[in-house]
Each structure stands twice: as structure tokens, then as C-alpha cells.
Amino acid sequence: MQVRMILAAAVAMGIGAQAQAWEPEGTVEFVVPYSAGGGSDVNARMLAETWRANDIVDANVVVLNKPGGSGAVGNTYAFSKTGNPNTLMTFIAGQMMSTISNDAAVKLENVTPLATLSVDTLVLVTRSADDFADFDALVAAASAEPNSITIGGVSRGSEDHLVFTMLSDSLDAELQYVPFDGGGDALSALLGGHVDAAIFNPSEIGQQVAAGRAHPLGAFSEERLSEPFDSTATFAELGYPGVAISLFRGYAGPPEMPAEAVAYWEEKLKAAYDTEMWQQDYIQDKGLVARFMGAEESAEFYAAEAEKYERLLKAAGFID
Amino acid sequence: METLLALQSGFATSLSLGNLGAALTGAALGIVVGAIPGLGSVTGIALLLPLTFGMDPTTAVILLAALYYGCMFGGAYSAILLNIPGDAPAVMTALDGYPMAKRGEGGKALFSANIASFIGGTTGIVALSFMGPLLAEIGLMFGPPETAALILLALCSIGWMLGDNIAKGLMATMLGILLAVVGIGSTFGHARFTLGSMHLLNGVSFIPLVIGMFGFCQLLEMMTDRPKPGEGPKQIPLRAAIPSRRETLRLLPVSLRSGLIGTLVGILPGAGATTGAFLSYMVQRKIGRNGAEMGKGAVEGVAASEAGNNGAAAGSFAPLLSLGIPGSGTSAVLLGGLMMWGLQPGPLLFATRPDFVWGLVSSMYIGTVMAVIAAMLIIPFLMQILRIPISVLIPVIGTVCVFGAYSVNGSMFDVWLMLGFGVAAYYLKAADFPIAPLILAFVLTPRLESSIRRSFDISNGDPWIFVSSPISVTLVSVICALILMSVVGAGVSWMRKRAAQ
Amino acid sequence: MLSPDAPRPPRSLFASAVTFAVFCFGAVFCGFGLFSYGFWMEGGPGAGFFPTVFGGGTALLAALDLARPAPVAARVRLKNHAPVIAMVAAIALISVIGMVPAMTLFVLLWLRLVERAPWRRSILVAAATGLSTTLLFDVWLRVAFPENLLSTLF
Numbered sequence: 008m009q010v011r012m013i014l015a016a017a018v019a020m021g022i023g024a025q026a027q028a029w030e031p032e033g034t035v036e037f038v039v040p041y042s043a044g045g046g047s048d049v050n051a052r053m054l055a056e057t058w059r060a061n062d063i064v065d066a067n068v069v070v071l072n073k074p075g076g077s078g079a080v081g082n083t084y085a086f087s088k089t090g091n092p093n094t095l096m097t098f099i100a101g102q103m104m105s106t107i108s109n110d111a112a113v114k115l116e117n118v119t120p121l122a123t124l125s126v127d128t129l130v131l132v133t134r135s136a137d138d139f140a141d142f143d144a145l146v147a148a149a150s151a152e153p154n155s156i157t158i159g160g161v162s163r164g165s166e167d168h169l170v171f172t173m174l175s176d177s178l179d180a181e182l183q184y185v186p187f188d189g190g191g192d193a194l195s196a197l198l199g200g201h202v203d204a205a206i207f208n209p210s211e212i213g214q215q216v217a218a219g220r221a222h223p224l225g226a227f228s229e230e231r232l233s234e235p236f237d238s239t240a241t242f243a244e245l246g247y248p249g250v251a252i253s254l255f256r257g258y259a260g261p262p263e264m265p266a267e268a269v270a271y272w273e274e275k276l277k278a279a280y281d282t283e284m285w286q287q288d289y290i291q292d293k294g295l296v297a298r299f300m301g302a303e304e305s306a307e308f309y310a311a312e313a314e315k316y317e318r319l320l321k322a323a324g325f326i327d
Numbered sequence: 328m329e330t331l332l333a334l335q336s337g338f339a340t341s342l343s344l345g346n347l348g349a350a351l352t353g354a355a356l357g358i359v360v361g362a363i364p365g366l367g368s369v370t371g372i373a374l375l376l377p378l379t380f381g382m383d384p385t386t387a388v389i390l391l392a393a394l395y396y397g398c399m400f401g402g403a404y405s406a407i408l409l410n411i412p413g414d415a416p417a418v419m420t421a422l423d424g425y426p427m428a429k430r431g432e433g434g435k436a437l438f439s440a441n442i443a444s445f446i447g448g449t450t451g452i453v454a455l456s457f458m459g460p461l462l463a464e465i466g467l468m469f470g471p472p473e474t475a476a477l478i479l480l481a482l483c484s485i486g487w488m489l490g491d492n493i494a495k496g497l498m499a500t501m502l503g504i505l506l507a508v509v510g511i512g513s514t515f516g517h518a519r520f521t522l523g524s525m526h527l528l529n530g531v532s533f534i535p536l537v538i539g540m541f542g543f544c545q546l547l548e549m550m551t552d553r554p555k556p557g558e559g560p561k562q563i564p565l566r567a568a569i570p571s572r573r574e575t576l577r578l579l580p581v582s583l584r585s586g587l588i589g590t591l592v593g594i595l596p597g598a599g600a601t602t603g604a605f606l607s608y609m610v611q612r613k614i615g616r617n618g619a620e621m622g623k624g625a626v627e628g629v630a631a632s633e634a635g636n637n638g639a640a641a642g643s644f645a646p647l648l649s650l651g652i653p654g655s656g657t658s659a660v661l662l663g664g665l666m667m668w669g670l671q672p673g674p675l676l677f678a679t680r681p682d683f684v685w686g687l688v689s690s691m692y693i694g695t696v697m698a699v700i701a702a703m704l705i706i707p708f709l710m711q712i713l714r715i716p717i718s719v720l721i722p723v724i725g726t727v728c729v730f731g732a733y734s735v736n737g738s739m740f741d742v743w744l745m746l747g748f749g750v751a752a753y754y755l756k757a758a759d760f761p762i763a764p765l766i767l768a769f770v771l772t773p774r775l776e777s778s779i780r781r782s783f784d785i786s787n788g789d790p791w792i793f794v795s796s797p798i799s800v801t802l803v804s805v806i807c808a809l810i811l812m813s814v815v816g817a818g819v820s821w822m823r824k825r826a827a828q
Numbered sequence: 829m830l831s832p833d834a835p836r837p838p839r840s841l842f843a844s845a846v847t848f849a850v851f852c853f854g855a856v857f858c859g860f861g862l863f864s865y866g867f868w869m870e871g872g873p874g875a876g877f878f879p880t881v882f883g884g885g886t887a888l889l890a891a892l893d894l895a896r897p898a899p900v901a902a903r904v905r906l907k908n909h910a911p912v913i914a915m916v917a918a919i920a921l922i923s924v925i926g927m928v929p930a931m932t933l934f935v936l937l938w939l940r941l942v943e944r945a946p947w948r949r950s951i952l953v954a955a956a957t958g959l960s961t962t963l964l965f966d967v968w969l970r971v972a973f974p975e976n977l978l979s980t981l982f
Contacts, residue, residue: 079511079528080510080511080528083528087526087738110517112528154787155787157784157785163514163515183784183785183787184784185781185784185785186514186781186784187781188514188777191652194651194652195466195467195646195650195652196470196471198467198650198652199466199467199468199469199470200467200470201470201471201785202785214651214673214674214675215651215673215674217673217675218673218674218675220650220674363964494889494892494893495893497885497889498850498854498886498889498890498893501854501882501883501885501886501889502850502853502854502886504878504882505853505854505857505878505879505882505883505886508857508878508879515865515874515875517875519860519865519875519879520857520860520879543911543915546911547908547909547911547912548908550905550907550908550910550911551905551907551908718939718943718945719939719943719945719949719953721911721938721943722934722935722938722939722943722953722957723935723953723957725911725914725915725918725931725934725935725938726931726934726935726957726961729915729918729919729922729927729931730927730931730961730965733927733973733974734965739919739922739923739974742919742922743919746912746915746916746919749912750912753908754846754849755846755850757842757843757846758840758842758843758846758847759843760846760850772878776873776877776878779872779873780872780873782872783871783872783873784870784872787871788870788871788872
């Protein structure tokens with residue numbers, strides 16, 4: 008009996024010591040399943056910079072863009088690194104949603120949630136107030152000629168596509184959705200006037216709005232956002248209750264990531280969350296809502312969200 | 328004038344002995360990384376980034392810019408020496424560079440490639456410094472239909488490289504298109520032709536494809552087509568390989584023109600260096616004096632391709648710096664390193680952080696100068712590779728192919744894929760199918776397909792969108808003219824043949 | 829190039845076989861594009877549009893080419909397959925003894941057995957290959973080499 012207890016203790020200690028000792032070796036790949044310049048890309052680069060500047064993570068963290076297939080390409084890439092403790096991935100609501108709408112091979116069950124650091128939302132913007140002064144003007148134009156108003160967004164079956172459908176369904180007018188490969192592509196199409204309006208994360212478009220090169224029409228958030236969107240009405244305020252979305256921004260590892268690696272990254276993500284740099288330069292500057300959830304809590308939250316998206320996507324007719 | 332002053336202050340902060348040393352180191356490292364097939368500027372910058380953390384930000388950016396240009400320079404080496412293009416734009420370089428090397432003029436091809444890279448890159452950087460914001464605005468005029476038309480134009484111009492058997496050339500082009508649709512399409516979001524394999528969900532990777540179809544296929548041909556000992560082409564000595572002043576002058580107009588075309592294509596969202604190199608090459612073939620020789624080992628071909636892709640690399644910075652739109656791939660690579668300056672890419676960058684913008688632009692000048700100096704020092708050593716007997720070269724190239732295919736994605740699947748494509752290309756070539764059109768079609772297709780679909784989404788199913796702007800009308804007219812010309816040309820030569828009989 | 833009055837060599841069976849393979853490849857893409865991915869959807873080209881058009885085009889041209897009596901001289905030789913066989917063996921060996929040892933062994937054996945180079949030279953080249961790949965990919969670039977039997981055992 009005693010022997011067994013000592014053995015168990017020894018094993019437990021061994022595991023404990025291992026968990027403490029584990030450190031990433033060589034280069035850590037930080038996979039971003041979207042193209043450079045998009046919301047996830049900025050997030051990953053900012054996080055890597057926060058880790059580096061505050062001496063939180065010593066390893067060399069390299070951001071790797073794997074865009075395409077509504078995030079499925081990046082998911083699949085991370086999946087191909089099964090069991091690898093040196094691979095991280097940004098994991099966001101839209102990415103999870105596309106696995107549902109595309110019935111992708113790699114789903115939420117196939118990744119290891121690590122933590123969630125913030126909640127994001129979306130805004131609808133047009134090129135300038137001369138095109139459409141406000142959302143009502145856009146609706147009026149759309150009613151005059153069905154499907155004449157084009158709205159750009161990233162990918163088919165994504166969160167952009169979902170809020171588009173939610174909005175479109177609550178209007179009498181028909182809008183046309185145009186999927187792009189990434190946020191950068193959608194941005195240049197909007198600035199070039201090739202689409203009438205486009206859906207972005209506030210962080211993707213904030214600089215353009217501040218410079219007067221884009222004009223926000225409405226926010227898909229529950230509450231008003233901070234500058235430069237402080238005067239942008241939410242869609243609930245505009246008379247479309249329920250047209251809102253809260254997008255988590257979290258991180259995941261490949262399937263079967265060793266437990267000690269999960270613990271390591273969870274701790275490092277919390278450490279980054281607690282820095283002033285992260286709170287100031289990322290959360291505040293990008294107009295996000297800070298919210299920390301650990302690995303376990305994130306896993307539960309994601310599962311609940313996945314269920315919700317499945318319901319919404321079914322109601323919208325994306326999947327059957 | 329204002330630009331000159333701003334540039335001067337940029338140089339004032341960036342010119343120092345230490346910075347120049349950093350630039351030379353970065354350029355040399357970049358050349359090595361760029362020359363290894365399967366590795367490129369992404370790996371290079373990732374490697375060097377941790378080293379720059381302790382550095383002064385200016386020094387760090389100069390180091391990275393030099394590394395970036397070094398990679399662009401080095402990319403031509405494996406294309407010329409081994410017929411293994413390390414990245415997509417280098418495919419065009421291999422078309423003329425490798426035949427030159429086979430003739431014993433490899434050294435000349437290397438020097439010319441880098442001189443052209445330098446001129447083309449500098450053209451691009453000058454255009455960027457004086458007209459950056461303007462160029463970015465021009466880029467915005469290209470929406471999905473214009474992009475689709477431009478890529479279609481590039482695709483149509485593959486025509487001339489179809490070889491003697493036009494039907495087989497066309498089939499090869501279409502095989503490239505078919506290989507490119509494998510995987511999850513960007514616009515459709517579901518998998519095509521993946522055979523249930525997870526590895527094919529990402530699509531066929533470019534590097535294993537090109538290493539297999541160029542490098543490994545070459546190796547198979549070397550088994551029988553090798554010259555007997557002592558009979559091979561005489562290698563020209565180093566002294567003769569260095570281009571004379573007259574030869575350099577001959578390269579100048581090609582490089583300037585190609586650099587300019589490259590820059591203009593580079594500013595377009597997503598068109599990239601490949602389309603730039605490709606269109607420069609095509610224009611050179613159409614209007615250059617030596618057009619018919621191109622593809623068989625003309626120095627102008629190497630120059631057009633290299634100047635074109637370096638110009639495009641500089642051009643892709645215009646939308647990033649003046650509008651905050653990262654042009655795909657190339658400019659995004661540097662972004663990671665630039666975040667250290669607290670950079671917020673956006674339309675206000677020129678106004679709020681002129682020190683950053685001009686510091687970067689001036690380090691691009693320094694980077695490209697250092698890259699050309701480093702290249703001139705390295706090439707004489709590289710020329711020794713040309714002296715290695717083929718019997719030794721065969722297993723070594725085999726090893727390079729395996730390591731190159733593996734290190735892009737770190738996947739053994741890619742190595743097997745490389746081998747399979749190599750054998751397939753060998754059979755196809757033996758049956759008279761050309762390989763170059765297949766590779767180029769493969770590179771151009773994904774963007775073409777998504778741009779076409781997007782145009783229809785925008786126009787709500789109306790095909791007239793493809794002729795709805797002056798740019799697209801022009802491009803579509805050029806495409807129609809090209810097709811008409813080749814049809815008429817084929818008809819005329821057929822009639823002549825009949826008449827001769 | 830053949831002069832018009834030279835006797836035409838018989839059509840190469842090999843070239844026909846390759847063209848037939850190309851025909852099958854195109855036909856498969858065309859079929860799947862048309863019937864399972866959707867040729868036209870929501871007022872624009874669907875996911876099956878490119879495969880159908882270009883797969884169909886490939887198959888059509890290949891069929892025309894097969895029907896044409898044009899001669900094609902095959903240049904494929906059995907000897908050229910030696911590197912393929914050696915390569916398959918070498919790549920298979922990677923999963924047993926690791927990437928650098930497998931490729932070093934490949935270079936050594938190829939030089940000695942196929943090229944009949946003297947031992948001294950074979951060992952020298954193989955050693956240089958092994959050393960430079962180790963330095964470049966392992967020490968400097970820190971590429972994670974594929975797992976192999978040896979590394980799992982020890």
C-alpha cells in the first residue's frame with residue numbers, strides 16, 4: 008500500500024517536474040489561417056511581439072500565414088502537426104464556423120483550445136459618406152434595385168457571411184455578398200470602389216476610418232465601440248435587434264498536444280494578457296473587449312458557440 | 328523636391344559604417360538562403376529576426392531589407408545552375424538561364440541576372456519613393472474583373488512557349504490549370520479532387536511540383552543526355568563571364584523596361600512577382616531584337632525575368648506604405664520585422680511616421696546595393712559548381728531535390744509528390760509535352776478562378792462586367808488581338824506549307 | 829525535324845500511352861467538375877467550372893491527338909529510371925535511419941555502384957553532402973527532420 012502511494016507520488020512529482028521543465032525548443036510556428044494584414048494576422052503578430060518585448064517567451068515565435076478555404080487550410084495544417092507542442096494557431100469564431108458550414112474534416116474536436124484573450128465584433132463600412140450617408144441610404148438604394156448593392160466580406164460560410172445573412176434577412180431589400188480571400192483583398196476592393204460596402208473587424212478598418220478613407224455605417228456589436236467608432240450606431244440602435252455578433256479570439260494547438268505544453272502556453276497567454284502593452288496597444292487601440300478564459304473554460308465556451316453557430320447556419324440555410 | 332529632402336533625412340539616419348556592415352551581412356545571408364531551393368525570404372527573415380531584437384531599430388530594418396533583396400538575388404542561382412527554380416518568378420529565369428549554363432555560359436547568366444535584378448529593383452524603389460501614393464491609387468483601380476483580365480492576358484501569352492506541337496502545348500497548359508484546382512478553393516470553400524487525402528486539402532504545393540518537374544526531371548534526362556568526359560561545353564573563364572561595359576549597356580534597356588513593368592504589376596493587389604516577371608518576359612520577347620532566341624538561352628530572357636520580379640517586389644510596398652494594404656506575400660514578409668518600430672500600417676503612415684517610411688525606403692536602396700556587391704563576390708565561387716562532373720552532380724542534385732521539397736512544409740508527402748511529378752514530367756517531355764506552360768498555368772490559375780467568380784458576384788451574373796471599365800476593355804482587347812493574331816498566324820503558315828507542297 | 833519525303837517512323841506506342849493517360853486525367857476532372865462540383869451556381873461559374881472546361885479541353889485535344897497519325901519519336905530509355913528506383917529506396921530509408929544518413933548513403937552508393945567512381949571520391953562527396961546538409965538544415969536553419977526508427981529507438 009505504502010509502496011504504491013510512494014510510487015504514485017513519485018509519478019505525480021515526475022509529471023509536475025516535467026510540466027515545469029517543458030519549454031519550447033527551436034522555432035515555434037504560429038499559424039494564422041488567413042492572409043497577412045487581416046484581423047487574425049495582426050493579433051498573432053501583436054501577441055508574438057508582446058511575448059518578446061516582455062521576455063515572456065524566449066523561443067523564436069514565427070507567424071505563418073496559411074490562408075484559404077475559409078480557414079480550413081490553416082486548420083488542416085495545424086492538424087497535420089498532431090502532437091507537436093511547438094505549433095500554435097489563432098482560433099477564432101469564424102474559423103470554427105467555416106468548419107461547420109463546410110463540413111470540414113478538421114473540426115473543433117480536432118484541435119486543442121489553449122486560451123481566449125478577447126472578444127471582437129464586426130462593422131459595416133462604405134467608402135465615404137458621399138456614397139451612403141448612413142445605413143438607411145444603403146437600404147434605400149438596395150430597395151430601388153435588388154441585388155445592386157454589393158457587400159464584401161472574407162470567404163463564403165464565414166462570420167462575415169453570417170452577419171451579412173442576418174442583416175439581409177431582416178431587410179426587405181436584397182443585398183449581394185461578395186467573398187474575398189482575405190481582409191487585405193476586401194479592403195483594396197472597398198477603397199477602389201469595386202464593392203459598395205464591406206464587413207471588417209474594427210481593427211482592420213480603424214486606421215482607414217481615422218484617415219477618412221472609410222465611413223462606418225453600423226456596428227454588429229451589443230454596445231457602442233470605442234474610438235474611432237464611438238459615433239457609429241449599433242444595428243440594434245438602428246432598428247435591427249438581434250443583428251449582432253460576439254467573436255471570440257482564442258488560440259489552439261494541434262490535436263493531442265502534450266498536457267505540459269498546454270499548461271505552458273495557457274500560462275504564457277495569461278502573462279501576455281496581463282501586460283500593459285497588450286491591454287493598451289492591442290485591446291484598447293483595436294477597440295476590442297478584453298476577456299480571459301483558460302484552456303478548459305475556452306474549450307467549453309467554444310463547444311457552446313459551435314452549437315449556436317450550427318443553429319444559426321441551419322436557420323440561414325447554409326447547411327441542412 | 329520634398330521627396331528628395333525626406334529621402335535625404337532617411338539616408339542621414341541609416342548611413343553609418345555599422346549599418347552598412349549589417350546590410351552586407353544581411354545580403355550575403357539572404358543570397359545563401361534564397362539560393363537553396365525550397366527556402367525563401369520567409370525562412371530567412373524568420374531566422375534573422377531574433378538576432379535583430381537587441382539591435383537599433385534602424386540597423387534591424389536595414390539588415391532585413393538587405394536580407395530580403397539578397398533572397399531575391401539568390402533565387403536566380405539554383406534556377407540557372409541546376410534548373411531548379413526556387414520560387415515561382417524564377418521559372419522564367421530558368422528557361423533561359425539553364426540553357427546558357429549548359430552552353431558553358433553559366434557565369435555570364437549569373438552576373439547578368441544579378442545586374443538586371445539590381446537595375447530592376449532600383450527602378451522599382453525609385454518609382455516607390457517618388458510616386459508611391461500615386462502608384463497605390465492606380466493599383467486600387469484594379470478590381471476583380473480587371474485582375475481576372477490581367478491574369479488571363481498572362482495566361483494567353485503562354486502561347487509562344489507551347490513549342491512545335493501546339494496541341495500538346497495547350498494540353499500541358501490545361502494540365503497545369505487542373506492541378507491548380509486541387510484542394511480547397513478560396514471562393515468556394517469546399518474540397519476538390521483531394522482523393523480524401525488531408526495533404527491535398529491545401530492543394531498541390533508549388534515547390535515540390537517545380538522541383539520535381541524541373542530539377543528531378545532534369546536529373547533523369549542527364550542519365551542519357553550527358554556529354555562524354557572531356558567533350559562537354561567549355562566553361563567560359565571568370566574574366567569572360569563578367570559582362571563588359573557594352574554588354575551591361577545592352578542589358579540596361581531590358582532591365583529598365585522590365586523593372587518598370589514589374590513595378591506596375593507589383594502594386595496590384597495579389598498579382599505578385601510571378602505575373603510581373605512573366606509579363607516583362609513576354610513584352611521583351613515581343614519587342615526585343617533577340618525575341619526568337621528567348622527560351623533557348625538568351626541573356627535578355629534572364630534579365631527581363633529577374634528585373635521584372637525585383638521591380639514587382641518593390642512595387643508591392645506601395646499599397647502597404649501608402650494605404651496599409653499588404654500586397655500578398657512579398658511585402659507581408661517584412662511586416663513581421665517592421666512591427667518592431669511600432670508600425671501601424673494605414674493611410675496615415677506617411678503623415679504620422681515619415682521617419683519610418685523614409686528610413687525603410689532608404690534602407691531598400693542600401694539593401695539592394697549591398698546585395699549586388701555581395702552577389703558579385705559570391706558568383707565566382709558559385710561558378711565552380713559548373714565544373715563539377717555530371718556523374719557527381721546527379722546524386723547531389725537528387726539530394727538537393729529531397730531536402731528542398733521537404734523543407735517548404737516539413738512534410739514527407741511533398742517529397743513523394745516531388746518524385747511523382749518528376750517522373751510524370753519525364754514521360755510527358757518524352758512524349759513531346761512542354762513543361763514550362765504547365766508550371767506557369769499552375770501558378771496563375773487560383774487567382775484567375777477566384778477573380779472571375781468574384782466578378783460575377785459583383786455584377787450579379789452579368790458577364791458585361793469584364794468590359795465595363797477602360798482598363799478591362801483594354802486588357803480584353805489585347806487578349807482578343809493576341810488570340811486572333813496567333814490564329815491568323817497559324818493559318819498563314821499552314822497555307823504556306825500547303826503551297827510549298 | 830523530319831523532311832516531308834522521309835519515311836515516317838511508326839507512331840510510338842509510348843507516346844500514345846502518355847497521351848492516353850493525359851486523356852484519362854482530363855476526362856476525370858471534366859466528369860467530376862460537371863456532375864459533382866457544380867458547373868454554374870448562383871449566377872456565376874461554380875466550383876466545377878474550371879475542372880469541366882479545362883478537363884474537357886484536355887480530353888478533347890488528347891483524343892484528337894490519338895486519332896492523328898502524326899509520328900512522335902519516343903526518347904524514353906530504361907536506363908533513365910535508375911535514379912527513380914534509387915530515389916524511392918533512399919526516401920523509404922529516411923523513415924528508418926533519418927534524412928541526412930539516408931541521403932548520404934544514397935550519394936555514396938550511387939557514386940560507387942552506378943557511376944563506378946573510386947571509393948575515395950565516393951566517400952569524399954558523400955561526406956561533403958552529409959556535412960553540408962547537417963550544417964545548413966540542422967544546425968543553422970533548424971529544420972525539424974522527419975521522425976525515424978533510429979531517433980525513436982534511441
